[in-house]
Amino acid sequence: MNAPFLPNPDLPSGDSGMLQPPRANSTPALDSASPIARNFSPDMTLPSVPKLRPSGPLAGVPVAIVGAGPVGSWTAALFGHAGAAVRLYDDGILNTGFVNAGWGFAYHSSDPAAGPLAAQGIELYRRLAGTVLPRGVVTEEWSTVQRARNAEPLPAGLAGLPGYRLLELEELYRDMIEGVIVKSVVVPGQLLLPALADLHQQYGVRRIHQHVPDPAALTDAAFVVNSTGLASAWLFEDTEFSPSMGTVVRLQKPEGFTGVHAWDNGTNTAPYAISQEATGQVVVGGTTTPVSVAQARRWVEAGSQPDEETGERVLEQIKSYLPELSEAEFVRTDTGIRPERRRILLARHHGDTTVFHATGFGGFGVTVAPAVALRLVEAAIAAVAT
Incomplete structure (x- = not known):
């Protein structure tokens, strides 16, 4: 599927076509007014997590996520937390979520957008360690x-x-x-992904073992997230990888x-x-x-x-x-x-505002994943509210 990623004036976060991360010189702290950041907090321990959130800001909204690596798995968890009816597709071919070394370091990318996203991701990991995420999944070193x-x-x-x-x-x-x-x-992927899978069960996320040749063709979903990582290079003929x-x-x-x-x-x-x-x-x-x-x-x-x-x-x-x-x-x-890309791709699909792309995070996908997921969910909430 050949599809450029061009400016989209309908983006709630601006007219650049990107779901903007914070500027490189801005504070990495999370926005405490964010409905997701506020509610997805350490006092929400796993035993108290409701299996369904019928009153969430995306209650009942159908969402399809393609790719169950760190970014896709985090996105499924946060969409589920917001009340969405989530389907998570993965064909099991790519293994990089389990291979990763698990080092969460905030500034090891040449892309200036990556550092603040990673800093926010690390803050979320610290916030959720031992509560939403089981003890031991996240350690500080x-x-x-x-x-x-x-x-x-x-x-x-x-x-x-x-x-x-x-x-x-x-x-x-x-x-x-x-x-x-x-x-x-330090967040080992071999521990993180099973922990997120447990959260998916809590939120009623349906995991579907299936190859999706064209994520944009999942037209029964109100929002589709392409988090296929390297596979985006051939699924969308993305030459930037x-x-x-x-x-x-x-x-x-x-x-x-x-x-x-x-x-x-x-x-x-x-x-x-x-x-x-x-x-x-x-x-x-x-x-x-x-x-x-x-x-x-x-x-x-x-x-x-x-x-x-x-x-x-x-x-x-x-x-x-x-x-x-x-x-x-x-x-x-x-x-x-x-799955390195010249610049990370966190954007709506040109010509189809229901499709989000979240790819190209190279060797730091685990680090940025919760912050990326947060931005995707909040973009969907903003879209539903308009």
Whole structure:
């Protein structure tokens, strides 16, 4: 389906065609007047969540969501919370929601719209941790981020993150020239997606295992959300995608190992290690291999097999940075495709204001997902109210 994403004057949030995230220099705090942000709060523990919300702002409104990765699953939960009658379609082909390393870091994208969305996503995760989301799905960790001379500068906005401080020269790894330490969240996809599936049951979301070749053809829904990630590249002939393949290795977490450690060495093999308290694992990664959309699609359709050879290189590299992981027990290797796009796409479909696109979040979909879902639901509420 060939469909451009052009300005749409009917958008409640403006005339740019985009469902606008906050400006890069604006506060990442959630709008306390938002009906969704106000009601979807820590005092709403799972046992008290009603199975149906007949009085919600979208009560009974039929909504179809295509793609049950982090963005689609969060969107289904928030639409369900607003009272909508939600159908969530997924064909089970893409696996990146489970492969992700789970590091919630607010400013690791070149797209200026991503940082504030990620900051809002992290705030939502902190707000919902241990209440709406079961205990352990979200944990907070200290994150150390360093860069080499030939790497991109550290992004703006870090100084506003909790716990921020610059690293001293003697704290830097041998070939790094600057670094920071901040507080971040860790949200493993393998725990998040089942937790959201439990919320779907609470809200009566219908999950349908089915391939949808044209999301816009679901005309019996008042709103359709395309959250198919990489599949948008061929479903909508979206030429803005520039996917990359990444491989992570999971190890049993050694006793006493904590935190997130990342080094940008200016190459496609920048190493990191992420402690996941809830899974008892350390996720080691850092590979970025650009691939064409055609290559990515063939790999997905062939079953998304792990790249064991790259996994071995990842392990060898991390041992030089973190020798304490040298003897850690191997769990498995995972390989996934990052659905990267030149700019994130959070917009209405041109010519069809009932279809929302929420794709192109690359390797940070888990981080931005709750904030993206919030904006989609509020756009639908605004549309219903007019």
